[in-house]
Amino acid sequence: MTVVETGVDMRTALGAVEIPGPVLTASGCSAFGQELEPFVDLTALGAVVTKSVQLRPRSGRPTPRMAETPSGMLNSIGLQGPGIDGLLAEDLPWLAERGARAFVSIAGTRVEDFAELAERLRGVPGVLGLEVNISCPNVESRGEVFACDPVAASDVLSAVRAAADPAQPVYAKLSPDVTDIVSVARAVRDAGADGLSMINTLLGLVIDPDTMRPVLGGVTGGLSGPAIRPVALRCVWQVHAAMPEVPILGMGGIRNGLDALQFVLAGASAVSVGTAVFNDPSAPVRIHDELAAVLAARGFASLSDAVGHAHRPAGVER
Amino acid sequence: MTGRNGHAGHVTEPAPKPAHPPVQREVEVVGRRPVNAYVELSLAAPEIAERAEPGQFLAFAIGGETSALLLRRSIAIAGAGDGVVSVVVAPHGPGSTWLAGLRVGERVDVVGPLGRPFPAAPAGARALLVGGGYGAAALVGLAARLRSQGHEVAAVAGAASADRLCSVAELSALAAPVEVTTDDGSAGRTGRVTVAVDELLTGVGVVYACGPMAMLRAVADAATALGIPSYVAVEESMACGIGVCMTCVLPVVGEDGRTRFSRSCVEGPVFGGDRVRFDDVGKLPHDVVGADAMGVVAP
Numbered sequence: 001m002t003v004v005e006t007g008v009d010m011r012t013a014l015g016a017v018e019i020p021g022p023v024l025t026a027s028g029c030s031a032f033g034q035e036l037e038p039f040v041d042l043t044a045l046g047a048v049v050t051k052s053v054q055l056r057p058r059s060g061r062p063t064p065r066m067a068e069t070p071s072g073m074l075n076s077i078g079l080q081g082p083g084i085d086g087l088l089a090e091d092l093p094w095l096a097e098r099g100a101r102a103f104v105s106i107a108g109t110r111v112e113d114f115a116e117l118a119e120r121l122r123g124v125p126g127v128l129g130l131e132v133n134i135s136c137p138n139v140e141s142r143g144e145v146f147a148c149d150p151v152a153a154s155d156v157l158s159a160v161r162a163a164a165d166p167a168q169p170v171y172a173k174l175s176p177d178v179t180d181i182v183s184v185a186r187a188v189r190d191a192g193a194d195g196l197s198m199i200n201t202l203l204g205l206v207i208d209p210d211t212m213r214p215v216l217g218g219v220t221g222g223l224s225g226p227a228i229r230p231v232a233l234r235c236v237w238q239v240h241a242a243m244p245e246v247p248i249l250g251m252g253g254i255r256n257g258l259d260a261l262q263f264v265l266a267g268a269s270a271v272s273v274g275t276a277v278f279n280d281p282s283a284p285v286r287i288h289d290e291l292a293a294v295l296a297a298r299g300f301a302s303l304s305d306a307v308g309h310a311h312r313p314a315g316v317e318r
Numbered sequence: 319m320t321g322r323n324g325h326a327g328h329v330t331e332p333a334p335k336p337a338h339p340p341v342q343r344e345v346e347v348v349g350r351r352p353v354n355a356y357v358e359l360s361l362a363a364p365e366i367a368e369r370a371e372p373g374q375f376l377a378f379a380i381g382g383e384t385s386a387l388l389l390r391r392s393i394a395i396a397g398a399g400d401g402v403v404s405v406v407v408a409p410h411g412p413g414s415t416w417l418a419g420l421r422v423g424e425r426v427d428v429v430g431p432l433g434r435p436f437p438a439a440p441a442g443a444r445a446l447l448v449g450g451g452y453g454a455a456a457l458v459g460l461a462a463r464l465r466s467q468g469h470e471v472a473a474v475a476g477a478a479s480a481d482r483l484c485s486v487a488e489l490s491a492l493a494a495p496v497e498v499t500t501d502d503g504s505a506g507r508t509g510r511v512t513v514a515v516d517e518l519l520t521g522v523g524v525v526y527a528c529g530p531m532a533m534l535r536a537v538a539d540a541a542t543a544l545g546i547p548s549y550v551a552v553e554e555s556m557a558c559g560i561g562v563c564m565t566c567v568l569p570v571v572g573e574d575g576r577t578r579f580s581r582s583c584v585e586g587p588v589f590g591g592d593r594v595r596f597d598d599v600g601k602l603p604h605d606v607v608g609a610d611a612m613g614v615v616a617p
């Protein structure tokens with residue numbers, strides 16, 4: 001990796017834990033980091049956000065699992081993964097051996113699942129913190145997604161915060177498919193979330209004109225990529241405006257340094273790069289360098305000076 | 319490499335991992351040649367050419383940095399040598415049409431070589447290579463390798479029609495006999511590749527195939543029925559090509575006899591033909607590892 005020397009201090013933090021740079025991978029878009037090693041110095045990333053893990057191994061959904069859409073894609077993977085035992089036995093040690101920081105995404109279908117996962121991850125070497133993927137159906141509420149109900153979402157976050165290692169920051173990953181994202185953000189913050197990851201994918205649909213049926217085996221899927229960037233940015237903006245003290249890990253369609261800059265200006269103190277990795281496996285490092293360069297070009301001495309800068313009152317230049 | 323003593327009656331072993339990691343490079347198009355309904359592109363990519371093994375593929379970015387088509391297009395390597403690697407592009411959607419339209423001198427971002435190569439043939443075995451449509455291109459390098467290792471090689475190239483055939487001349491220089499089949503009879507024998515495959519299987523020690531899923535299945539079934547190991551290179555749709563997105567999975571039986579949703583890009587594209595559960599592609603059978611957690615239970 002070539003870290004371009006811009007003189008901009010790119011250090012930032014996830015909760016109280018300092019990280020050397022603000023660019024992370026996005027959950028489910030870089031697996032557990034291994035496959036990116038030929039393209040990216042994993043230790044130079046802010047962290048590797050791992051694919052959401054559940055208690056048991058999951059096969060995921062049948063294919064077709066994706067459809068390309070204008071400036072994006074629809075996916076319906078169904079959280080295929082090794083389960084917490086596999087993650088602890090293989091994937092996390094692999095990252096720790098290399099000195100890469102893991103921000104571990106956890107998922108479940110009941111509050112206790114999330115708490116158990118957080119418990120199992122206490123003190124695990126290399127685990128910097130937890131991202132709680134609450135865009136999962138809640139079996140105790142007829143499958144309603146946790147992230148769409150402020151009460152269910154805060155139940156999960158308070159259980160995770162109570163069970164997790166106190167040294168590990170806990171971020172709640174929010175869904176944009178809600179009427180008022182600020183109220184969900186406030187609920188999970190009050191429940192103890194140390195930060196917010198936003199946004200997860202938007203629910204979408206593609207129909208095949210030849211078969212005249214939905215393309216995806218799971219009918220609907222999650223929309224990601226540059227197509228959702230304005231939605232993601234709006235969410236970050238609204239939440240930062242309401243709660244400027246809450247750290248935000250921003251994501252949704254980030255493809256280059258100027259995209260990342262928009263998220264920082266809207267209030268994100270770090271960003272995740274997801275779908276862009278499919279297009280360019282070296283994107284996380286490239287975007288780090290580009291962000292440093294565009295911050296330098298705008299006279300910022302540090303990343304932190306730029307966080308939320310777009311919210312400054314009219315007439316205030318700096 | 320292959321044995322009759324595989325687990326649970328399998329006559330193949332999973333294809334081995336590639337010897338070298340992939341690289342990402344922006345490379346120049348140094349050759350472009352229409353081949354029937356397809357376009358063969360040659361790329362100046364020395365690091366990829368020297369690492370490439372038969373059966374591996376390249377993943378192309380489409381349309382530059384601001385393109386609205388974000389997903390990589392994965393295409394089998396048709397040839398590699400002297401610093402140049404070539405692929406045969408079949409233009410059908412917007413991405414492959416863009417690729418096929420590249421001119422000599424233009425540049426394209428490519429990742430490769432990717433995926434597991436075809437495993438070696440058993441010592442002294444006669445090999446049968448079966449290519450469907452542009453899939454035949456992926457077998458040319460393999461035919462050359464097998465010949466250089468002293469194997470006898472026969473081949474079948476099939477397609478819907480004469481204009482969809484590919485690499486017949488290249489294969490004819492390396493293999494004998496080379497049979498051609500077309501569904502509409504516009505070239506060679508009329509019918510599917512199996513009309514020729516069934517005849518040529520006698521005395522064959524290993525079968526390699528590349529092409530559409532229905533063809534791979536027919537070829538694998540025919541080989542397996544005779545206890546002959548077969549290796550198929552699948553053409554699943556792939557979003558990333560490097561193993562991070564999980565979109566490209568197939569139900570494949572592992573060495574331990576258990577079925578997993580395996581990624582075509584990193585656990586494949588070459589799989590043992592008797593290990594791919596062709597019947598269950600697009601389904602979630604209860605005995606796939608982790609199906610229970612999806613709520614699928616044994617009947």
Ligand SMILES: Cc1cc2nc3c(=O)[nH]c(=O)nc-3n(C[C@H](O)[C@H](O)[C@H](O)COP(=O)(O)O)c2cc1C
Nearest residue numbers: 026027028052075133199200224225252253274275
């Ligand atoms: C193929 C795919 C798989 C994903 N899997 C997960 C996942 O396991 N957990 C999760 O929290 N988000 C998952 N996401 C959502 C991303 O982490 C991210 O929030 C979203 O895609 C928006 O960012 P992007 O536009 O940069 O991809 C997935 C996205 C994609 C495209």
Ligand code: FES
Nearest residue numbers: 556559561564583
């Ligand atoms: S194409 Fe992305 S994992 Fe195989």
